[in-house]
Amino acid sequence: MGTTLNVFVFKQLTHKFKQLKKLSVILITAFAFSGIFAVGQASAAQYSPSFKNTEIVEFVTIVGKNLKKTMIVDPNVRGKINVRSYDLLSEEQYYQFFLNVLEVYGYSAIERDNNIVKIIRNKDAKTAAIPVIGSNSKVLGDQMVTRIVEVKNVTVRELVPLLRQLSDQAGGGNVTNYDPANVIMLTGTAATVNRLVKIIERVDRAGDQDVEIIKLEYASAGEMVRIIQAMNKQSSGKAGQATFLIPKIVADDRSNSVIVSGEIKARERVVRLVKRLDSELETNGNTRVYYLKYSKAEDLVKVLKGVSKSIASEGKSAKVKSSTKTNTSIEAHEPTNSLVITGQPDMLRSLEAVIRQLDVRRAQVLIEAIIVEVYETDGISLGVQWGNANFGFTQFTNGPATIGSVAAGAKAAETKKGEFVPALLGSDNQVIQEGYYKADVEGDLTLLGAALGSTSGLVTGIVTGDWAAIIQAVSTDTNSNLLATPSITTLDNEEAYFIVGQEVPIITGSTSSSNNSNPFQTVERQEIGIKLRVTPQINEGSAIQLSIEQESSSVSGNTGVDISINKREIKTTVMAESGEMIVLGGLIDEDVQESVQKVPLLGDLPFIGHLFKSTSNSTRKRHLMVFLRATIIRDASLMNEISETKYNYIRAEQIRKQEDGLSLMSNDKLPILPEWNDDLALPPSFKDYQKAVQEDKLTEENSSIESLLKESSSKENNE
Numbered sequence: 078m079g080t081t082l083n084v085f086v087f088k089q090l091t092h093k094f095k096q097l098k099k100l101s102v103i104l105i106t107a108f109a110f111s112g113i114f115a116v117g118q119a120s121a122a123q124y125s126p127s128f129k130n131t132e133i134v135e136f137v138t139i140v141g142k143n144l145k146k147t148m149i150v151d152p153n154v155r156g157k158i159n160v161r162s163y164d165l166l167s168e169e170q171y172y173q174f175f176l177n178v179l180e181v182y183g184y185s186a187i188e189r190d191n192n193i194v195k196i197i198r199n200k201d202a203k204t205a206a207i208p209v210i211g212s213n214s215k216v217l218g219d220q221m222v223t224r225i226v227e228v229k230n231v232t233v234r235e236l237v238p239l240l241r242q243l244s245d246q247a248g249g250g251n252v253t254n255y256d257p258a259n260v261i262m263l264t265g266t267a268a269t270v271n272r273l274v275k276i277i278e279r280v281d282r283a284g285d286q287d288v289e290i291i292k293l294e295y296a297s298a299g300e301m302v303r304i305i306q307a308m309n310k311q312s313s314g315k316a317g318q319a320t321f322l323i324p325k326i327v328a329d330d331r332s333n334s335v336i337v338s339g340e341i342k343a344r345e346r347v348v349r350l351v352k353r354l355d356s357e358l359e360t361n362g363n364t365r366v367y368y369l370k371y372s373k374a375e376d377l378v379k380v381l382k383g384v385s386k387s388i389a390s391e392g393k394s395a396k397v398k399s400s401t402k403t404n405t406s407i408e409a410h411e412p413t414n415s416l417v418i419t420g421q422p423d424m425l426r427s428l429e430a431v432i433r434q435l436d437v438r439r440a441q442v443l444i445e446a447i448i449v450e451v452y453e454t455d456g457i458s459l460g461v462q463w464g465n466a467n468f469g470f471t472q473f474t475n476g477p478a479t480i481g482s483v484a485a486g487a488k489a490a491e492t493k494k495g496e497f498v499p500a501l502l503g504s505d506n507q508v509i510q511e512g513y514y515k516a517d518v519e520g521d522l523t524l525l526g527a528a529l530g531s532t533s534g535l536v537t538g539i540v541t542g543d544w545a546a547i548i549q550a551v552s553t554d555t556n557s558n559l560l561a562t563p564s565i566t567t568l569d570n571e572e573a574y575f576i577v578g579q580e581v582p583i584i585t586g587s588t589s590s591s592n593n594s595n596p597f598q599t600v601e602r603q604e605i606g607i608k609l610r611v612t613p614q615i616n617e618g619s620a621i622q623l624s625i626e627q628e629s630s631s632v633s634g635n636t637g638v639d640i641s642i643n644k645r646e647i648k649t650t651v652m653a654e655s656g657e658m659i660v661l662g663g664l665i666d667e668d669v670q671e672s673v674q675k676v677p678l679l680g681d682l683p684f685i686g687h688l689f690k691s692t693s694n695s696t697r698k699r700h701l702m703v704f705l706r707a708t709i710i711r712d713a714s715l716m717n718e719i720s721e722t723k724y725n726y727i728r729a730e731q732i733r734k735q736e737d738g739l740s741l742m743s744n745d746k747l748p749i750l751p752e753w754n755d756d757l758a759l760p761p762s763f764k765d766y767q768k769a770v771q772e773d774k775l776t777e778e779n780s781s782i783e784s785l786l787k788e789s790s791s792k793e794n795n796e
Contacts, residue, residue: 124171127161133182137196140175144168151197154184173218180219180266187221199245207264219266226261226274230281233261239280240273288338290329291348296355297426298328298335299433304354305347330430364419366410367429372436374409374416380435381407381428385420388427440711442613442621443566443719444573446661447704448629450559450645453697457552460674460691463544549691561607561629564723566710569615578606581632584639605630605642613707619655621707627661647703655709663702670695724753 124143128136133156141148160178179186185202187195197205207221216222228236233254240261244250250265252273261277263270293301309323324339324347337347369377385405405420407428418428567573580602587598610626626648633641645664653659675681675690682689710716728750735747 123165123167125162125165126171126174129159129161130157131159132156133158133184136178140171141194144172144175145192147193149193149195151195151201153198154196156182158182176219185219185221185266210267210270216267217271218268221265222267222270223262223264224270224274226263226277228259228261228277228281232256233259236277236280237261240276243273243276244269287341287344288336289344289348291335291337291351291355293333293335293351293355295422297429298330298333299430301335301351301354302326302328303433305350308350333426363421363425364417365425365429367416367418367432369414369416369432369436371438374411374414377416377432377435378407378409381416381418381431384431385424385428388424439569440615440709441566441568441716442615443564443708443710444609444611444613444623445562445564445706445708446609446627447706448559448561448563448607448627449700449702449704450557450629451698451700452555452557452559453699454553454555454695455697456554456693456695457550458691458693459550459687460548460693461688462547462549462691463688553695559629563607563609565609565611567611567613569613572610572612575609576604576606578604578608578630581605581640581642603642605632615709616652619709621653621655621709622650623653623705623707624650625661625705627703645701651705653705653707655707658704658706661703661705664699665701666697666699668695668697721753724750728753 133154134150136158137148137150137154140146158178162174166174176186179196180199183199184196185199187197187202187205187207189195189206195205202221205221207223208216209223209225210216211224214222214224234256237252237254240252240263244252244263244265250269251262252264253262254260255262263273265273305326309326324337324343326347327336328334329336335351337344337351339347385407389405405424405428406418408417409415410417416432418425420428563575563577565573565575582600583603585599585601588596606629608626608628608630612624614622614624616622626646628644628646630642630644630646633643647662649661651659651661672693673690675686679688680686680690708719710719731747731749735749739747
């Protein structure tokens with residue numbers, strides 16, 4: 078019985094032990110799964126996380142519950158993690174552990190101010206609302222941040238490609254630059270951003286930019302700088318040549334010194350070269366020849382002679398004072414456009430500096446003028462004139478013909494030889510009876526032709542007995558539209574003249590003797606047409622001062638003495654911006670005139686009064702404007718572009734004319750310019766023409782020989 082009881086108790090204890098063992102396993106598993114092992118009351122804030130094959134969403138949920146943070150997980154966040162820590166972690170370390178795990182698996186935690194943490198993919202984190210930190214921030218680890226770094230000594234455009242190689246561009250990292258402020262914007266984990274900032278701080282250091290001044294004794298500072306800059310320009314084209322190794326060199330002509338700045342090695346190389354070149358001339362003479370590139374040698378001689386006298390008189394240094402004992406010779410050699418100068422070395426250096434500043438490429442100016450004139454005239458005349466051989470007649474001078482001359486001509490055309498005609502009708506024949514003359518010809522039309530030769534419009538009339546009447550009506554309408562666009566190109570401060578027109582002879586005087594034995598006339602030819610005379614002066618910037626004389630003239634017609642000339646001229650000085658259109662001047666003229674000639678009382682009667690008056694109305698409108706545009710041409714590319722535009726415009730006009738064709742000629746006769754290209758050449762020389770003719774002859778002979786050979790071979794085959 079006792080044995081049985083013991084066995085029963087043992088079994089019960091064993092069962093209880095197994096239950097306790099299972100319960101302990103469950104508790105241990107629960108504690109391990111939650112990542113927490115509480116170590117007493119004092120160590121409740123320490124964690125020992127351990128996760129095995131755990132869903133990442135469950136991992137985020139457990140960490141959020143432990144840290145009392147609200148976790149929002151992106152639907153794209155998925156997967157399982159395996160991680161374990163053998164150390165006890167504080168709450169801050171535990172959160173960093175959480176961020177490290179997310180970063181390893183390609184996710185990021187974006188913390189908000191309201192204790193909410195968003196879990197998203199790394200590549201989406203760079204565009205999220207991550208915090209922007211400064212230089213005093215203590216953010217560490219894998220928290221996503223953005224930082225803006227100001228670069229002071231190097232350009233961000235050269236530095237950013239290097240930093241991008243060290244940043245996770247495919248993930249949450251991003252490196253961008255803003256050139257106007259020379260700053261770099263870094264995005265990524267705090268650890269990566271801090272590492273990039275340290276790299277920038279070490280790279281962004283000013284180099285050795287000290288300045289050295291080298292005073293020359295024999296050479297010219299300007300010429301020395303030109304030589305060294307030419308050498309640096311050639312060396313800078315080599316691959317791998319660092320820009321900071323190229324020093325900056327400036328010439329101080331006032332003290333004849335060379336100023337060098339840059340890295341110490343680059344400065345030392347330039348100093349050694351300058352000292353070697355700054356040596357006295359080995360030749361005994363002090364004569365130099367300067368070949369000019371742009372200026373005329375004759376123009377510079379006067380300037381240099383005046384400068385040499387001024388330098389010698391001032392005597393700013395002992396060397397210049399001693400040079401006054403020796404005369405300075407300055408001569409121009411026109412065939413080579415060069416200057417030959419003999420003088421002391423100090424004087425040569427001073428004159429060389431002046432030559433270098435004066436012998437520069439001068440800008441050109443293209444002046445385009447637009448002359449627009451619109452002229453309109455309208456006029457109408459209506460009048461009736463009466464005449465009677467016994468009572469008189471009405472005659473109005475604003476008509477094209479007079480009643481007396483027309484009536485006399487009409488009567489003379491109807492008379493027969495020996496018939497008596499009223500003297501009122503006009504004749505130079507002798508009056509043989511009072512008020513009449515006897516016609517000496519039959520049907521004389523000369524007087525009528527002379528009377529109607531100066532008329533225009535409709536002139537009709539009647540001649541019956543002693544009565545004659547003329548009704549005259551004429552309407553005139555004149556419209557003209559003149560558009561001229563002269564253009565001319567000239568150098569700065571050089572006068573240019575342009576004319577398109579003709580020389581018209583004008584009588585200036587005449588003399589005849591009493592017996593007409595030695596008569597003569599003096600004639601002067603005057604230019605008539607479109608004329609443009611301009612002198613441009615380029616000021617600082619793009620402003621141009623223009624002294625302009627513009628004239629548009631034409632022959633109006635003959636007068637009683639000579640011809641009359643219409644002339645429109647503008648002479649002014651204006652300031653214009655390059656490429657902008659300005660108006661030089663103009664005229665808007667409108668003239669309305671009405672002329673009425675009538676017989677008193679009779680001309681005022683209603684309706685019937687028109688038979689006793691003559692009315693003439695005229696209106697004239699003239700609008701004249703002159704516009705101008707000046708364009709500065711500083712390089713050959715702009716000149717080539719403008720020339721191509723003008724060339725293609727003329728060619729387009731020729732093509733249009735060829736398309737229209739000529740009525741009596743073949744279109745092949747019309748000339749057309751070739752297409753524009755930079756290799757346009759003149760027509761071939763006579764030698765080239767002969768060579769081409771000989772080649773054509775050889776080609777014809779070879780073709781004839783080949784044809785003969787073919788014929789002979791075909792005959793042989795037939796035989």
